[in-house]
Amino acid sequence: MRYDHLITSKQLSRAAIETVLDHAAEIDDDQSAFADKHAGRLLGLLFFEPSTRTKLSFETAMKRLGGDVIDLGSVESSSVTKGESLADTIRVIEGYADALVLRHPKQGSATMASEFVDVPLVNAGDGAGHHPTQTMLDLYTIRENAGLDDLTIGIMGDLKYGRTVHSLAYALSKFDARQHFISPDSLALPREVVYDLHQEGASIREHDGLEEILPSLDVLYVTRIQRERFPDEDEYQKVAGEYQIGPDSLAAAADDLTVMHPLPRVDEIAPEIDETDHAAYFEQAHNGVPVRMALLDLLLGETDE
Amino acid sequence: MSNDNHDEEAGRNETHDHDHELRVSKIHNGTVIDHVRSGQALNVLAVLGIDGSEGEEISIGMNVPSDRFARKDIIKVEDRELSQDEVDVLTLIAPDATINIVREYEVVEKSRVDRPDSVEGVLSCSNSGCITTGDEPVTSKFDVLDDAVRCSYCETIFRENIPALIDT
Numbered sequence: 001m002r003y004d005h006l007i008t009s010k011q012l013s014r015a016a017i018e019t020v021l022d023h024a025a026e027i028d029d030d031q032s033a034f035a036d037k038h039a040g041r042l043l044g045l046l047f048f049e050p051s052t053r054t055k056l057s058f059e060t061a062m063k064r065l066g067g068d069v070i071d072l073g074s075v076e077s078s079s080v081t082k083g084e085s086l087a088d089t090i091r092v093i094e095g096y097a098d099a100l101v102l103r104h105p106k107q108g109s110a111t112m113a114s115e116f117v118d119v120p121l122v123n124a125g126d127g128a129g130h131h132p133t134q135t136m137l138d139l140y141t142i143r144e145n146a147g148l149d150d151l152t153i154g155i156m157g158d159l160k161y162g163r164t165v166h167s168l169a170y171a172l173s174k175f176d177a178r179q180h181f182i183s184p185d186s187l188a189l190p191r192e193v194v195y196d197l198h199q200e201g202a203s204i205r206e207h208d209g210l211e212e213i214l215p216s217l218d219v220l221y222v223t224r225i226q227r228e229r230f231p232d233e234d235e236y237q238k239v240a241g242e243y244q245i246g247p248d249s250l251a252a253a254a255d256d257l258t259v260m261h262p263l264p265r266v267d268e269i270a271p272e273i274d275e276t277d278h279a280a281y282f283e284q285a286h287n288g289v290p291v292r293m294a295l296l297d298l299l300l301g302e303t304d305e
Numbered sequence: 306m307s308n309d310n311h312d313e314e315a316g317r318n319e320t321h322d323h324d325h326e327l328r329v330s331k332i333h334n335g336t337v338i339d340h341v342r343s344g345q346a347l348n349v350l351a352v353l354g355i356d357g358s359e360g361e362e363i364s365i366g367m368n369v370p371s372d373r374f375a376r377k378d379i380i381k382v383e384d385r386e387l388s389q390d391e392v393d394v395l396t397l398i399a400p401d402a403t404i405n406i407v408r409e410y411e412v413v414e415k416s417r418v419d420r421p422d423s424v425e426g427v428l429s430c431s432n433s434g435c436i437t438t439g440d441e442p443v444t445s446k447f448d449v450l451d452d453a454v455r456c457s458y459c460e461t462i463f464r465e466n467i468p469a470l471i472d473t
Contacts, residue, residue: 085441106436108458112443127434129459192455192462 005114005121006295008130009167010196014174021140024287024294031064034293038300039066044097046072046090047124048104053263054124054134057288058101058296065293070096087116094119099299102126120299128161128190134262135167137291138221141284145258146218148175154213156182157223157243157268159189164262165223166193173202180213181206184239187229209242215252220245221260222268240267247272260284332364335383337405337412338395343368345398346378348468352394353387361385373401394427396420397454398468423448423457428470435459445472 009017027034043062047055059069072093086109093100094117102110103124110123110130125131142148153172159165159181169189172179179202181189188206197204207213214220225243230236247270250257261269261281273279341349346365350356357363362383371377386406387395395402396418406414426444430437437445437458446457453464463470 083440085439086436087442104436105434106439107432107434107460108436108456111458112436112441115443126436127459192460195462 005110005123006132006299007110007114007121007123009132009135009171010130012132012171012174017136017139017171017174020136020291020294020298021143023298024136024140024291027293027297028287028290031290031293034065034297036066037297038062038098041065041067041098041300042096043067043069043296044072044093044100045069046093046100046102046104048075048086048102048109049125051103051124053285053288054103057285058122058124058133058292060289061292061296064289065296067098067296086113090121091116099296122295122299125163127163128166129163130167130170131163132167132171133288133292133295134164135171136295137284137287138164138168138260138262139171140287140291141260141280142219142258144283144287145280146256148177151175151177151218152180152216153177153219153221154180154182154210154217155221155223156210158187158225158229159183159223160187161226161229162223165221166190168221169193169197169202169204170200173197173200178203179205180217182208182210182213183243184208184225186239187225210249211252214250215254217253217257219258219260220253222265223262224264224266224268243268245269245273250276250278253278331410332362332381332383332407333410334408335362335381335385335406336387337407338380338382338387338399339377339403339405340371340373340401341378341380341399342401343374343376343378345468346380348398349378349380349395349402352398352468352471353391355382355385390427392418393421393424394471397424397428397449397471420449424454427472428454428467429472430456430459430461431463431470432456432459432461435461 045055045058062069086104090113097119099120100117101122101124102113105127107127107129109126110121114121123130123132155165169179181204185208222245225240227236244267257278258280259273259278263281263285338349346367355363364381366379368376369379387404392404400420402418404416404418405412423446425446428447429445435456435458437443447454448457453462454467455462
């Protein structure tokens with residue numbers, strides 16, 4: 001199997017997703033077996049927005065496959081500040097690398113970029129759009145902890161601007177999952193995403209509070225509500241406070257509830273939760289490496305001579 | 306049904322709607338765009354880039370009585386036949402329109418407009434967060450849904466005020 005590009009989780013069938021997850025599990029079991037798989041190959045990193053874990057985990061993944069990375073560096077120090085278009089930048093870097101990873105603040109940037117290049121391109125976040133590799137590691141974590149069949153999941157926080165949420169919801173629509181979306185009205189899922197999920201026949205419900213559905217959840221996926229989404233500090237504090245998980249918030253939850261978060265967190269999940277069996281967010285972040293190794297291996301695989 | 310280029314209702318109601326007939330007269334050669342939603346005639350002309358500056362003869366009827374709608378607009382343009390691209394654009398703002406091609410006073414082709422699956426280069430995305438709004442060498446592309454259009458890049462769905470998106 002080979003994907004030409006990975007732009008959105010919408011493009012992936014259940015079978016394709018399972019291929020990636022199975023391959024990630026294989027790599028997770030014995031990373032050393034893949035240590036020289038892509039020796040001499042280069043991954044181009046084009047991050048037009050700040051990123052810590054996504055960029056580092058791609059770099060780690062490529063190096064653990066025996067390859068190396070070239071990095072566009074910060075936007076401030078690149079030719080982009082001279083007004084170069086993304087289409088030009090990407091066509092130049094394409095000539096240097098065997099595959100590309102792009103993060104860009106504009107929605108649709110990865111779709112557009114993919115029209116200009118022949119090497120595999122991975123979307124590592126396009127504005128409020130998609131973040132499919134985060135979704136893959138989320139799915140991997142869910143599968144390890146709760147399973148992807150007969151799943152009841154609550155997705156809570158900023159559902160409007162959270163690209164990880166959109167990508168995850170699209171992918172879960174391919175599985176037997178009941179999705180509950182919990183957010184303030186002002187940060188509810190975009191109508192576009194709801195439209196698509198209905199088209200996919202997904203089982204979705206929207207709520208403004210966690211309480212009524214918490215006991216039924218297998219997984220609770222928490223995202224950060226950002227201060228800049230609110231006109232003033234008071235409004236932010238009032239709303240954000242209702243969507244935080246404190247030490248007592250999970251009293252009514254099932255014992256085997258899995259709590260996830262794409263990180264970084266600020267105060268959405270109290271540190272006390274870290275020590276409980278519910279917490280899976282650091283494991284989730286660690287899963288970024290084997291999952292991205294699997295994706296890169298599949299993307300580069302067939303062109304490997 | 307009359308086969309001349311009166312619009313459908315005018316032909317049927319000839320005896321008691323003579324005044325209507327005079328207002329929107331027959332054309333010799335050209336196009337009649339009928340069943341345009343009330344109030345959209347000027348938008349249709351703007352979208353098609355027809356403004357009379359090339360000397361073409363244009364008749365516009367706005368808010369005229371209609372069987373299919375309570376009121377409709379109708380446009381007749383002499384010596385001009387619409388291309389497929391023009392018809393595609395037209396479908397976005399006048400989905401119920403009928404296009405009659407007239408030659409020598411006879412309607413030689415009469416069709417309801419079919420909405421295409423997508424249109425390229427005719428609309429501009431108004432989402433400021435969309436990659437197509439920057440200085441990129443990219444042609445806009447929209448999927449045409451039943452009651453809306455959707456940017457193929459940022460995936461924003463536009464239901465209202467589609468004429469405002471038209472790249473004129």
